Amino acid sequence: MSFRSRKFHLKEKNIIPISLGVNAIVGMILFVIFVLPRSEPNNQLIFGLSTSRVLIALIFLFLLLFNIGIILLSIFEFGSWQKKLKTKISGLIVRYNIGIIVTLYAVLIFTATFLLLSIPPIIRPLSFLEPFSARLSSIIGWLFFSNLLFIILLRAIMSEEESNSQLIARLDQALTVFGLFIIIFFLYAHFAALIGWVGKTKYSFFDLLAEQFIQGKLYIENPPYTHDLTLYKGNWYAPMPPLPAILMMPLAYFVGAANISTSYLSMVASAINGVLLFLILKELNARKWISLSTRSIFILITLFLFGTPHLWMGISGRGWYFSQILTLLFLALAAYATLRKRSAWLIGALIAIAIMARPTGIMTSSFYFAIAMQIKKEENGEVTLKEAVQWIAKTLPSIGLAIIGLLIYNYLRFENFFDFGYVTVNAGPEIVHNVQTWGTFSAHFIPTNLQVMLFKLPFWNPDGRWLIEPSATGMSIFLTTPALIYLFRRYSKDWWIIGSWTAVFLTVGLLSLYHNTGAHQFGYRYILDFLTPLMVLLAVGFKKKTPWHFQLLVIASIAINLYGAHWFMNG
Numbered sequence: 001m002s003f004r005s006r007k008f009h010l011k012e013k014n015i016i017p018i019s020l021g022v023n024a025i026v027g028m029i030l031f032v033i034f035v036l037p038r039s040e041p042n043n044q045l046i047f048g049l050s051t052s053r054v055l056i057a058l059i060f061l062f063l064l065l066f067n068i069g070i071i072l073l074s075i076f077e078f079g080s081w082q083k084k085l086k087t088k089i090s091g092l093i094v095r096y097n098i099g100i101i102v103t104l105y106a107v108l109i110f111t112a113t114f115l116l117l118s119i120p121p122i123i124r125p126l127s128f129l130e131p132f133s134a135r136l137s138s139i140i141g142w143l144f145f146s147n148l149l150f151i152i153l154l155r156a157i158m159s160e161e162e163s164n165s166q167l168i169a170r171l172d173q174a175l176t177v178f179g180l181f182i183i184i185f186f187l188y189a190h191f192a193a194l195i196g197w198v199g200k201t202k203y204s205f206f207d208l209l210a211e212q213f214i215q216g217k218l219y220i221e222n223p224p225y226t227h228d229l230t231l232y233k234g235n236w237y238a239p240m241p242p243l244p245a246i247l248m249m250p251l252a253y254f255v256g257a258a259n260i261s262t263s264y265l266s267m268v269a270s271a272i273n274g275v276l277l278f279l280i281l282k283e284l285n286a287r288k289w290i291s292l293s294t295r296s297i298f299i300l301i302t303l304f305l306f307g308t309p310h311l312w313m314g315i316s317g318r319g320w321y322f323s324q325i326l327t328l329l330f331l332a333l334a335a336y337a338t339l340r341k342r343s344a345w346l347i348g349a350l351i352a353i354a355i356m357a358r359p360t361g362i363m364t365s366s367f368y369f370a371i372a373m374q375i376k377k378e379e380n381g382e383v384t385l386k387e388a389v390q391w392i393a394k395t396l397p398s399i400g401l402a403i404i405g406l407l408i409y410n411y412l413r414f415e416n417f418f419d420f421g422y423v424t425v426n427a428g429p430e431i432v433h434n435v436q437t438w439g440t441f442s443a444h445f446i447p448t449n450l451q452v453m454l455f456k457l458p459f460w461n462p463d464g465r466w467l468i469e470p471s472a473t474g475m476s477i478f479l480t481t482p483a484l485i486y487l488f489r490r491y492s493k494d495w496w497i498i499g500s501w502t503a504v505f506l507t508v509g510l511l512s513l514y515h516n517t518g519a520h521q522f523g524y525r526y527i528l529d530f531l532t533p534l535m536v537l538l539a540v541g542f543k544k545k546t547p548w549h550f551q552l553l554v555i556a557s558i559a560i561n562l563y564g565a566h567w568f569m570n571g
Contacts, residue, residue, distance in 0.1 A: 009144040015153070016072045024067045027142045030058050034138035060139050085546030098167060103149050105171050109178050111144035113325055116186050163330050177275050182362055184271035184305060189560075192263065192315040197569045203227060204262035205238045205319030210248035211257040217415050228320070230414075230421035239415050239421030241406055243357035244322050256405055263317030269325045270314030274305050276332040277532070283339040289374075291498065293544045299554060300546075304535050308481050309523040312565035320519075323357045324528045330354035332532050338371045347372070348395030350404035359406065360529050362399065363507040367533045369395075372497020377495060421517070434515040440511040452517040453477060453508070453524050466567055472520050479558055480523035483553040487534070489541055497540065522564035 032140040035057055038048035046054060073082060104350055115137065155168075205228075208220045219235035229236040238245070244262075251260050281297045284290045293301070304310060310328075313321040332348035345369050354361035373383045407417040415423055422435050438444045452474040461469040478484055491497050518525045527534070542550075 005113065007239075007346045007347065017071050019149055020067060020074070021073045021155060022164045023146055024064060024071065026059075026145050027064050029065060030138040030142045031057075031064060056136070056139060059257075061144075061253035063139075063142075081518075089277045097154060101151060101168070102152070102171065104151050104345070105175055105220055108144065108147040109149065109175065111140050111147065112179065112183055114140050115144060116182050137138060160260045177279070179303075180278055181271045181275050181291055184274045185267055188267040188270055188311075188315050191311075191565070192267070195569050196265065201261065201263045201317035203320075205229070205240070205259075206242075206244035206322065207249055207252065207257040207260040207262055209238050209245035210252035213242075213245055213249055214253055218409075224428050228425060228427050230425045232414055232424070233422070237421055238318060238319065239425055240323055240354050242409060242418075243353065244326055246356070247326070258388045261317065262322055263315060264317075266314055266322045266325050268316040269322075269329050270305070271327065272309065273310070273329050274301055275316075275331060277301055277304050277331070277535060278334050279338060280532070280536065281338065284536065284539065287339070287375075287378075287495070290539045290542070291544060292542055292546075296542060296544065296546045297539075299551060300539055303481070303483055303538075303554045304531070305555055307483060307554055308531065308559050309521070309525050309527060309561070309564075310531065312522055312568045313525055313528065315565065316569075320524065324426065324525065327354045327358040327361050328528050328531060330357070334368050335371065335532055335536075339366045339375075341375060344372065344391045344394035345398070348398035351395065352398035355399065355402040356405065358529065359403075360510055360526075361509060363510050364503040364530060364533065365395070365399075365507065366499045368499075370497075371497045372501070373499075374495035383495075388515060393525070428519065438515065440515050441510075442515070443513060444510045445515055447516055449512040453512070466571070468563075470522055470564060470567055471527060473516040474521055475523045477527050478522050480510055480564065481527075481557045482560070483550060483557045484534070484538070485553070486515070486541075486550055487537055491537070491540060497537070500537050504530045505535075522568040523561070525550065 001258075034053075035047070035049065046147075073086075077519060082566050161169065186555060191267060203225060205220070208223060210220070212220055213247050219237050221231065221235075223229060226236055228239070230239050231237075246263070251265075281290070281292065281300060281523065285292055285297070305314075314325055316322070330353045334347050334354070337350060338347050339515055340409075351361060351365060351368070368433075371393065373388060376387055377383045409423075410419050411417045413419075420440070421439055425435075434445070452471075454476055456471055456473075456475045457479060458468050458470045463468060491501075511526050511529065514526075
């Protein structure tokens with residue numbers, strides 16, 4: 001009998017007792033691991049276990065015995081009642097298999113999350129989990145294994161129609177997305193701990209500002225540090241746009257700024273960025289604009305997360321870098337929403353939110369416009385001027401409101417609509433000199449910015465701690481992420497390709513006019529402002545598999561950025 005049978009006859013499935021046997025063995029091992037440690041002497045009830053551990057042990061033991069009982073029922077015949085019971089169970093599984101598998105997916109996600117978040121050093125900022133983790137890790141670990149095993153079994157016996165259903169596809173994607181998020185956060189958190197970057201982040205700014213917003217103040221009262229803050233009429237202001245502080249206000253209200261780790265918040269946002277790139281690439285695949293295997297998609301996501309400045313910026317949590325992580329998040333959301341044919345009103349709102357973190361985000365608007373027009377062209381055969389104008393018109397109100405909001409925010413702080421506070425910022429003397437002499441944006445800065453962005457190299461430092469010393473003012477994007485050289489190839493003239501390159505060039509054009517190259521950094525951090533269209537363009541031209549030489553460059557990019565992140569956090 002085929003595993004793809006609609007009928008589920010327990011007797012005919014030898015795989016059932018084998019699988020349950022494996023499950024029972026794993027459970028017994030974890031049970032022994034759970035009961036071996038002794039509780040504190042004053043807490044011991046019996047067998048060296050505390051009352052709570054005795055209760056958990058009894059539940060664990062009951063589940064093990066239940067598991068063993070099912071194995072015996074699937075192997076041996078005990079009477080006619082057994083056949084009736086098997087028939088009834090089989091019928092229930094057939095009738096409710098979708099509901100059962102949904103429940104199993106939910107339990108799998110919960111148990112996996114608990115286990116990953118319980119692993120040091122993640123548990124440290126989540127201290128409320130510690131007592132639960134110590135007591136429940138073994139039984140929850142077994143539940144995770146059991147759920148995974150049962151999901152595999154149920155998927156194996158499902159009919160082809162059921163297995164390919166829209167619901168199952170959505171469940172698979174939800175599990176993939178959630179698993180990807182947890183894994184990225186886990187890896188970022190552990191790498192941060194490995195290089196000594198944990199706990200409260202200095203120069204986070206926005207946690208302090210969020211607390212002040214709650215009190216109706218736009219300035220930071222008695223800041224513990226004043227670097228990159230602006231002093232105006234006796235008060236210290238954060239010159240950066242306020243979105244991160246606005247998003248942190250609920251946390252600041254409930255736990256206080258002192259208990260907020262912007263580093264961990266940044267890692268959460270970074271994990272979301274990785275998930276969004278996955279969804280964008282999958283959607284591009286579905287539209288046949290690219291043709292990558294799932295393995296190749298994950299290679300690109302790995303490059304994005306670990307082979308670009310996104311790595312060190314994502315684990316940092318400092319104000320400047322967190323703003324960029326959030327900007328990328330909302331711009332990536334805008335790209336995904338556009339690919340999913342969401343309303344232009346929503347796309348405009350997402351761009352507007354990104355602008356509230358970094359106004360440079362507006363320069364990528366052509367990316368979303370071009371995607372929308374490409375979809376219209378494929379659906380209707382052409383794009384009319386009216387359709388293009390209407391789409392743009394729907395995005396403009398939100399973007400306009402964001403710009404007006406920033407101008408009003410400036411006026412409320414500095415009594416000047418166009419003053420962001422950079423003219424008198426308490427920063428490095430060179431940066432202040434540049435702004436005061438040539439302004440925030442000027443053609444004077446083009447040579448320096450382009451030289452750093454495209455050509456700047458590290459230097460040899462045989463007498464220093466770091467043999468290869470990165471330039472703290474920035475380095476070439478092709479040196480820090482060598483895989484980007486694959487951008488230099490022939491492209492089609494599709495709407496979305498042209499829009500992607502337009503977004504890149506417009507953003508680079510604006511950044512080349514900016515008064516600093518990114519200040520203290522590894523690589524060129526402003527690449528995050530246009531990293532989403534860059535990654536999309538990188539995905540173009542590959543067949544199902546990325547070539548081995550590209551994969552070597554991905555490995556090199558990861559190695560360079562791991563080194564760079566370590567240098568940045570400790571150099």
